[in-house]
Amino acid sequence: MGLTTIDVLRLSGVGKTFFPPGRAPLIAVDDLSFSLAPGEFVSVLGPSGCGKSTVLRLAAGLELPTSGDVRFRGEPITGPSRDRGVVFQAYNAFPWLTVKENIGFGLQEDDQAKRQKTIDHWLSLTGLADFADNYPKSLSGGMRQRLALARTLIVEPALLLLDEPFGALDEPVRRSMQRTLQTFASELDCAVVFVTHDVGEAIYLGDRVLLMSSRPGRIIKIFTVEQPKPRDPAFYAEDEFKTLYERIIDYFPNSLADA
């Protein structure tokens, strides 16, 4: 029963230095500590190149820390796992699989009927049912990103890691994707780390907003968003949102400007 009290994700004094051959070592993140409770949604906000993506890759197990300690449910992370789903910025649907096959890629279900049912469920949740037999190349950007979300969420990960997933989308599509994500995350009750450089998006979605400095990336401030969930798009116009927005912009004007 202790499981529920253990943090889903905990980073303690984590540093990551890259050693590109023939060039000076690159300190991506330094002395990073934060933890994530089950079901919590944390936005990681910072300027381009501040090591946000590195945080995510460390949590995914795609990178291992140079110093410090990254733990998932109390266990040190040694590599990627199905329990930690990742959606990247680039649309990386598998081009040789149809939409339907992409969604079912990670699903471990041998019973064909059940399998089909689960896939159909996600196809309709993401509004991709009409495109089930299409290849990803014929989808729009928003559809591809919904596909990527469905492919990751169908596995029901305990932790969802998102790297600027809506970065390349138009504002209206972006807004609707934000709502979709909020719904999915609360339905599956998974914890989320959401990396973005969009201040509004970070506030709208996050229970907390972690503000990172420029390289080497460190957490310089943590903001808490009190507004209960699920949040309406009307939250964008409310006072709490505006106040937080100004505070974050004030706190970090220079680096966010060049993001």
Next chain:
Amino acid sequence: MARLVEPLCGFTRYLPVAALVPLCILWFGIDDSQKVAVIVIGVVFQLVLLFAADTSAVPSELVEAGRTFGLTRMGIVWRIVLPWSMPAIWDDMRISAGWAWSYLVLAELVAGNRGVGYFVIQSQRFLETERVFAGILFIGLLGVATDLAFRLTGKRMFRWA
């Protein structure tokens, strides 16, 4: 592994196939096994290097996506690297089928006891120039047909590309 295979293939693929025909005759005689041997030697080492290049071009994001679904190394190879590389592999096979044709004819010209190459060389011996031309034309047509077959099946199989 790459460091072991690459120099070996690199060396072997520069050996002129024509020079290997006499050796193949000694080892395999003058029937079909000799032709097969010439084609295999002429094509396999080229293809190994081409396949290596095809598969190493798989985007790292796709491999990483596969890893986040908990795939093992073999799982990555079977479910990501191979399906992604298949169109390029198929195309390389199409090109090497062209070489294979010329090696087959070469093997038959030098030491066949039947086949188109044998037909051509027999016609040359009897100074029947028009039959030589017919043979050459036939070889060319077969080559074009193989190429076309590869192209069409490739198009059908890899509609996603």
